Amino acid sequence: MRPLQRTVHSVGIVALALGLTAAISSGQDARRPQAIEIPADATALEGVPTVRIDTADARTTRHVLDPAEAAKDRLLVSIVDGQFYWTTRENRRLRLNSSGDYTYLSSEPGNYIRMTRVNDRVSYVEHVDLGSESITWWGELTIRIGK
Numbered sequence: 734m735r736p737l738q739r740t741v742h743s744v745g746i747v748a749l750a751l752g753l754t755a756a757i758s759s760g761q762d763a764r765r766p767q768a769i770e771i772p773a774d775a776t777a778l779e780g781v782p783t784v785r786i787d788t789a790d791a792r793t794t795r796h797v798l799d800p801a802e803a804a805k806d807r808l809l810v811s812i813v814d815g816q817f818y819w820t821t822r823e824n825r826r827l828r829l830n831s832s833g834d835y836t837y838l839s840s841e842p843g844n845y846i847r848m849t850r851v852n853d854r855v856s857y858v859e860h861v862d863l864g865s866e867s868i869t870w871w872g873e874l875t876i877r878i879g880k
Contacts (some may be wrong), residue, residue, distance in 0.1 A: 768800075768833070768836050771876060772831065776877050777879065779808065779877060780857050780875070781808060781872050788868075789866040789867075807821065808857065827840055827846070828840075843860070844862060847860070854873055856871070858871055
C-alpha cells in the first residue's frame with residue numbers, strides 16, 4: 734500500500750472507531766444498565782447466581798457456580814404488603830431505594846442486593862459482610878408477579 738493510501742485507510746479506521754464511540758456515549762448502546770421498577774403486584778424476587786466471590790483479609794477467590802451450587806446459593810426475597818423480606822437471610826426486612834442506573838434492597842450496612850436491567854434481563858449482585866470476610870454473588874433475577 735502506498736503512503737497516501739495507508740494514511741487514508743488509517744484515517745477511515747480512526748473515524749469509524751470515533752463514530753462508534755460517539756454512538757455508544759450518546760445513549761445508543763442497548764447494553765446500558767437501567768434502574769428497575771418492581772411492579773406493585775410482585776410477590777417475590779428470585780435470583781440464580783452464576784459466580785461467587787469470597788473475600789477475606791488478603792485473599793479473594795472467584796468461583797463459577799455449577800447448577801447444584803447455584804441452586805444452593807439462590808436468592809429469594811418475599812414481598813408482602815409492599816414490604817421486602819430477605820427470605821434466604823433470616824427474613825431480614827429490606828429497604829428499597831434507587832441510585833442512578835441501580836435499584837437497591839438493603840438491610841444493615843454491608844448487606845445489600847443491587848439490581849439493574851440490561852436489555853431484557855435483570856442482573857443482580859448479592860453482597861453479605863461477615864465481619865472480616867464477605868461473600869458476593871452475581872446472577873440473574875426473576876420478578877414473580879401474582880400468587
